[in-house]
Amino acid sequence: MASLSEEEENYVRMSLLLTGISPRAVRTCFDNEFAPTNLDASLKKEYNKLFDLKKEGIINQSQWSLLFPILPDVPDSKTFDVTLMTTLLYNLTPMTPPLCGFDRLPTAMETTQASDLARIKYYRNNLAHLDDGKIDINFFNMAWDDVTSAIVRLGGQLMKQECDHMKTKQLDQTNQEIMMDIKHSNNEIQELKESLESLKQSHTEMIKSHELLQENHAVVTKEIEEIKISQNDTVPWNIRARIKDTLKSWKDNDDKMFINTTAARYILKSIQENSCVTITASSGVGKTYTFRHTALQLAEEEYDVLLVTKPSDVLRFNNPNKKTLFVIDDLCGNFSVDQSDIKSWEPVMEDIKQILDKKQTKILAACRLQVYQDEKFDSLSVFKSCVCNMLSDNICLSKTEKHSIAKLYLKSKASEIGDYYDLYDCFPLLCKLYHDNPELTVSDFFQNPFSVYEAEIDKLLKKGYHTKYCALALCVMFNNMLNEEILTGEVNEVTKATIENTCESCQLDRGTSRLVLQNELNSLTHTFIKKEQNVYKIIHDKIFDFLAYYF
Incomplete structure (x- = not known):
C-alpha cells in the first residue's frame, strides 16, 4: 500500500482529534452542566424551549428522538453527538456568546466554555470541507494547539497527554486505509456534488415552471369565471x-x-x-x-x-x-x-x-x-x-355643513361669504361654480350670482364674441341636448333652419360653419358648457334655467 504524504497524515491526525477526542471533552462539559442522573428531568423542564428549536429546524427529528425516547428508555448523553450537545449548552445554559458569535473562530484571548465549544465547531466544519484530504504543516500546528487547548479546558488536564500522543504516534494500517479510502472517494464526492448541483438547478427550474403553470391556471380560471359571469349577466x-x-x-x-x-x-x-x-x-x-x-x-x-x-x-x-x-x-x-x-x-x-x-x-x-x-x-x-x-x-343643510362646503371649494375665501350662506338654496352649486371660475369677485358672485352671469354674457356680445354667444343660445334652442352630430353630420331642414336663424339672431352670417360653432362650444367647457357622451349641455340645470330666461 502506498504511504501517506505528510499533509495527508496531518489530515488523518486532525480527523482523529476532532472526531475521537474532542467529543469526549464536550461530553465532560455537558455532563457537568446536566448531571446524567437528572438529564431526563432537566430536558423535560425545558420541553417548550426545545420544541421551539425543533420547529425552527435547529433540532432535527433524529436528535429529538434521542432527547425524548420512547418509554421505558431515558435520554443518555453518550448517544448525543457534538452538534446536539453544543446546541443544548448554547440554548439551555446562561453562556455568554464569543465576541463574533458561535459560528466564527474565537480569538486566542477568548477561553470561556462558550468560546471553546465554538472553536471545536469551527475546526470540525473546516475539516468537513477539505475535499482533497490534506492539511499543510503550518495550519496543522496552529489548529492542533488551538483545539488541544480547548479540549483540555473542557475535558480536563488528563486529556492533554492523549492529544499529544495522537500528534506523534505511528499511524497504523487501519488509519492509512482510511486515508486511502478518503482519497479514492474524493472523485466520487466531487461527482456527487456536481450531480447534486445539477439536480438543484433542475429542481429550481421545475419550481419556476410549476409557478408559471399555476399563474397561467389562475389567469385561465379567472377568464373562465368572467366568461361564465358574462354569460349569466343580464346586462350587455x-x-x-x-x-x-x-x-x-x-x-x-x-x-x-x-x-x-x-x-x-x-x-x-x-x-x-x-x-x-x-x-x-x-x-x-x-x-x-x-x-x-x-x-x-x-x-x-x-x-x-x-x-x-x-x-x-x-x-x-x-x-x-x-x-x-x-x-x-x-x-x-x-x-x-x-x-x-x-x-x-x-x-x-x-x-x-x-x-x-x-x-x-x-x-x-x-x-x-x-x-x-x-x-x-x-x-x-x-x-x-x-x-x-x-x-x-x-x-x-345646516350652517356648519354650508361652512364645510365653502371651505372645501373656496379655501381661504370661505370667510368672505359667511353672511351669504342663506341667500340661495343652490349654495352648493354656487360654491362649485366659483371653484371652477375663481377669477370672479367672490362677494359679488354669492350675493347676486345670476347678475354676474348676465354681465359675463353681455360682455361676450359687446366685445364682439358673437360666435360664443351663439353657441350658448344653441344649447337653449336644443333644450340643453345639443348632440355633436348636429354640428358635424347631415341634418334635416328643420334643424338646419334652427341653426341658421339662431346665428342670424346673434349677429352672425346664416352660413356660419357648424364646425366653428363646435370649436366655440369646446372653448366654453368647464365655464358654461359640459360635454357628456357626445352631447353638449349647460354646466348645470340652474344655469340653464337662467340662460333660458336670458335668451
Missing part, C-alpha cells in the same frame, strides 16, 4: 363597461369633493331600510352629488349598481339572484314633467312592485321638486313610497 357587456366607467368617475369625484351631510346620512339609511327612495330638491341644492354618493355606498355593500334611463331597463336588467340597485337621475324630466316618460313608466309599475317585493332589488331615483309635485307624477306610486326632500327642515 358594452353597457356594463359604460356603467363601470361612470361609477369610477363618480368615485373619483366623491373622494375629493363630497361633504357628508345630515341629508346624505338620512338618505343612505332610507335606502337601506326601503326598496325605493326618491330624492327631491330644487336645482343646485346638492341632489346629484348626494344621489351619487348614496349609490357608491350601496356598491360597497355589494349591490350591483346599474344606471338606467328607461323603465324597460329595470325589467330587462333585473337579476333575481343578485342584490341590485337601479339608479335613475332626473326622473320624468329636467324642468317640467315629461308626459312621454310618465306614460312609459305607468304600464310597468306593477311589474316593478313585484320585483321590489322580493327584497333583492332597490331603486334610487332623483327628481326635480317641481316634477315630483306635478299631479301627473301621482300615478307613479312606487316613487312616492319613500321620499327624501333635501329642502325639508329635518335634513336641509
Whole structure:
C-alpha cells in the first residue's frame, strides 16, 4: 500500500482529534452542566424551549428522538453527538456568546466554555470541507494547539497527554486505509456534488415552471369565471363597461369633493331600510352629488349598481339572484314633467312592485321638486313610497355643513361669504361654480350670482364674441341636448333652419360653419358648457334655467 504524504497524515491526525477526542471533552462539559442522573428531568423542564428549536429546524427529528425516547428508555448523553450537545449548552445554559458569535473562530484571548465549544465547531466544519484530504504543516500546528487547548479546558488536564500522543504516534494500517479510502472517494464526492448541483438547478427550474403553470391556471380560471359571469349577466357587456366607467368617475369625484351631510346620512339609511327612495330638491341644492354618493355606498355593500334611463331597463336588467340597485337621475324630466316618460313608466309599475317585493332589488331615483309635485307624477306610486326632500327642515343643510362646503371649494375665501350662506338654496352649486371660475369677485358672485352671469354674457356680445354667444343660445334652442352630430353630420331642414336663424339672431352670417360653432362650444367647457357622451349641455340645470330666461 502506498504511504501517506505528510499533509495527508496531518489530515488523518486532525480527523482523529476532532472526531475521537474532542467529543469526549464536550461530553465532560455537558455532563457537568446536566448531571446524567437528572438529564431526563432537566430536558423535560425545558420541553417548550426545545420544541421551539425543533420547529425552527435547529433540532432535527433524529436528535429529538434521542432527547425524548420512547418509554421505558431515558435520554443518555453518550448517544448525543457534538452538534446536539453544543446546541443544548448554547440554548439551555446562561453562556455568554464569543465576541463574533458561535459560528466564527474565537480569538486566542477568548477561553470561556462558550468560546471553546465554538472553536471545536469551527475546526470540525473546516475539516468537513477539505475535499482533497490534506492539511499543510503550518495550519496543522496552529489548529492542533488551538483545539488541544480547548479540549483540555473542557475535558480536563488528563486529556492533554492523549492529544499529544495522537500528534506523534505511528499511524497504523487501519488509519492509512482510511486515508486511502478518503482519497479514492474524493472523485466520487466531487461527482456527487456536481450531480447534486445539477439536480438543484433542475429542481429550481421545475419550481419556476410549476409557478408559471399555476399563474397561467389562475389567469385561465379567472377568464373562465368572467366568461361564465358574462354569460349569466343580464346586462350587455358594452353597457356594463359604460356603467363601470361612470361609477369610477363618480368615485373619483366623491373622494375629493363630497361633504357628508345630515341629508346624505338620512338618505343612505332610507335606502337601506326601503326598496325605493326618491330624492327631491330644487336645482343646485346638492341632489346629484348626494344621489351619487348614496349609490357608491350601496356598491360597497355589494349591490350591483346599474344606471338606467328607461323603465324597460329595470325589467330587462333585473337579476333575481343578485342584490341590485337601479339608479335613475332626473326622473320624468329636467324642468317640467315629461308626459312621454310618465306614460312609459305607468304600464310597468306593477311589474316593478313585484320585483321590489322580493327584497333583492332597490331603486334610487332623483327628481326635480317641481316634477315630483306635478299631479301627473301621482300615478307613479312606487316613487312616492319613500321620499327624501333635501329642502325639508329635518335634513336641509345646516350652517356648519354650508361652512364645510365653502371651505372645501373656496379655501381661504370661505370667510368672505359667511353672511351669504342663506341667500340661495343652490349654495352648493354656487360654491362649485366659483371653484371652477375663481377669477370672479367672490362677494359679488354669492350675493347676486345670476347678475354676474348676465354681465359675463353681455360682455361676450359687446366685445364682439358673437360666435360664443351663439353657441350658448344653441344649447337653449336644443333644450340643453345639443348632440355633436348636429354640428358635424347631415341634418334635416328643420334643424338646419334652427341653426341658421339662431346665428342670424346673434349677429352672425346664416352660413356660419357648424364646425366653428363646435370649436366655440369646446372653448366654453368647464365655464358654461359640459360635454357628456357626445352631447353638449349647460354646466348645470340652474344655469340653464337662467340662460333660458336670458335668451
